[in-house]
Amino acid sequence: MTFSRLTAASAAALFASAGLLSAQDASCPIKVGVLHSLSGTMAISETTLKDTMLMLVEQQNEAGGLLGCEIEAVVVDPASDWPLFAEKARELLTVHEVDVIFGNWTSVSRKSVLPVIEELNGLLFYPVQYEGEESSKNVFYTGAAPNQQAIPAVDYFLEELGIEKFALLGTDYVYPRTTNNILEQYLKDNGIAEDDIFVNYTPFGHSDWSTIVSDVQALAADGSLVGVISTINGDANVGFYKELASSGIDAADIPVVAFSVGEEELSGFDTSNLVGHLAAWNYFMSADTPANAEFIAAWHEFIGDDSRVTNDPMEAHYIGFNMWVNAVEAAGTTDVDAVRDAMYGQEFPNLTGGTAVMNVNHHLSKPVLIGEIRADGQFDIISQTEEVPGDAWTDFLPDSAVLTSDWKDLGCGMYNTETETCVQIKSNY
Numbered sequence: 001m002t003f004s005r006l007t008a009a010s011a012a013a014l015f016a017s018a019g020l021l022s023a024q025d026a027s028c029p030i031k032v033g034v035l036h037s038l039s040g041t042m043a044i045s046e047t048t049l050k051d052t053m054l055m056l057v058e059q060q061n062e063a064g065g066l067l068g069c070e071i072e073a074v075v076v077d078p079a080s081d082w083p084l085f086a087e088k089a090r091e092l093l094t095v096h097e098v099d100v101i102f103g104n105w106t107s108v109s110r111k112s113v114l115p116v117i118e119e120l121n122g123l124l125f126y127p128v129q130y131e132g133e134e135s136s137k138n139v140f141y142t143g144a145a146p147n148q149q150a151i152p153a154v155d156y157f158l159e160e161l162g163i164e165k166f167a168l169l170g171t172d173y174v175y176p177r178t179t180n181n182i183l184e185q186y187l188k189d190n191g192i193a194e195d196d197i198f199v200n201y202t203p204f205g206h207s208d209w210s211t212i213v214s215d216v217q218a219l220a221a222d223g224s225l226v227g228v229i230s231t232i233n234g235d236a237n238v239g240f241y242k243e244l245a246s247s248g249i250d251a252a253d254i255p256v257v258a259f260s261v262g263e264e265e266l267s268g269f270d271t272s273n274l275v276g277h278l279a280a281w282n283y284f285m286s287a288d289t290p291a292n293a294e295f296i297a298a299w300h301e302f303i304g305d306d307s308r309v310t311n312d313p314m315e316a317h318y319i320g321f322n323m324w325v326n327a328v329e330a331a332g333t334t335d336v337d338a339v340r341d342a343m344y345g346q347e348f349p350n351l352t353g354g355t356a357v358m359n360v361n362h363h364l365s366k367p368v369l370i371g372e373i374r375a376d377g378q379f380d381i382i383s384q385t386e387e388v389p390g391d392a393w394t395d396f397l398p399d400s401a402v403l404t405s406d407w408k409d410l411g412c413g414m415y416n417t418e419t420e421t422c423v424q425i426k427s428n429y
Contacts, residue, residue: 028069029069030071031071031073031096031098031099033074033093033103035092035102035103035113036049036077036103038077039079040080040081041235042204044265048314049103049313052299053073054302055298055299055302066325066329067334074092080204082108082112086112089101089116089122089124100334102124102321107130107178108175114138117138121336122138123140124140126139126143127314129149129281130143130175132390135362140324140362141362142317146183147388147394148282153370156278156383163255164192164224165196165198166183166197166229167216167229169202170230170233171231171233171236173233176231179231184199206239209240209244213249214247226254227257228257232258237258238269241269242269244256251277251372252276256278257279257280257370258277263309263311264309271375271377272375274373276372276373278373280368281311281369282368283369284369284379284381285310285378286379287351287369287381291349292310292351309378319364322348323348326346327342327346355387359390361405361406362413365387366388367386392404402416
């Protein structure tokens with residue numbers, strides 16, 4: 001098969017120059033754990049990420065493998081069950097003895113896995129936008145932090161659309177709640193009254209949206225411009241957008257900007273009534289670059305279906321996997337501590353025309369994109385920034401504003417810049 005030679009050419013050259021001598025520093029095959037839900041409410045989003053990892057592993061093997069070894073993908077199904085994520089992570093590390101794990105979607109699943117990863121000194125690449133307020137020595141966060149998605153989306157509503165009242169609608173778990181805590185404070189700092197901010201949380205898989213949509217409509221009863229910030233996750237989005245459409249709400253009336261809805265989620269239902277609603281990500285399939293065209297072609301060939309879409313977390317896995325490969329090559333080993341040290345400053349071309357950089361806080365520098373939904377379920381990119389470094393700790397909550405993360409020089413993920421001390425992070429999740 002053909003695929004993006006951004007990966008193959010560089011990997012093959014490294015393989016050829018390193019030779020088989022480097023294989024002595026790795027136990028063959030090199031095992032990559034894939035920890036994504038293939039069943040349950042999150043399967044709508046995560047199954048594609050499993051397939052993405054299988055594609056990336058196949059590509060790397062076609063390019064010559066890694067350190068003289070074949071790479072083997074070890075796939076498990078945590079089934080959208082948060083405690084099961086921890087069990088499956090332990091299984092990957094202790095039974096299958098994987099060298100690295102790529103996985104999770106929801107923050108509650110990541111929080112479940114985190115103590116296991118830290119206890120066993122594993123390495124997790126987490127590919128989805130999240131709430132920040134975390135920096136683990138054992139996790140590289142390749143999705144967006146709030147300053148790379150949520151804050152820019154609110155700025156767009158305030159500055160470009162003139163939104164006066166905000167409905168913050170989220171699924172009831174840590175990511176929406178923490179993100180909305182940050183956004184509430186940010187909105188207040190920008191002059192939005194507390195009474196003009198409506199916050200609501202619903203369980204995973206929630207289906208009856210009529211009352212909530214009516215509550216949002218009521219915000220606009222006085223003629224104010226109302227916008228929805230959506231941190232709704234999983235298949236609950238289907239019912240939410242259907243209710244918007246059946247209530248006659250379009251983007252001209254009450255625009256929605258979503259943080260967990262991309263091409264994959266939209267591919268499952270009629271989007272003709274959603275034209276003009278928005279999403280904020282770091283990648284859209286509609287990005288017009290040669291690298292993205294190659295990636296899409298490789299995906300279609302691998303999956304055997306030209307109608308299958310790509311999305312932001314897929315790009316995050318693409319970047320994270322290739323950075324890990326390059327770090328392993330640089331370290332000459334799959335040893336977690338050595339690979340971690342080699343990750344700092346790693347660069348890899350993203351699919352939107354720039355370059356992703358891994359920072360010492362284990363977060364990437366990435367561009368911020370605002371996309372407008374089209375009738376075909378794709379997005380018109382209406383705003384794009386230069387690369388923005390991800391913040392582990394937000395500037396908009398007082399307790400976090402004094403914190404920084406630097407695993408390279410300070411060896412600390414929660415360094416208090418006022419007391420100049422490292423706060424011990426406890427994984428009591």
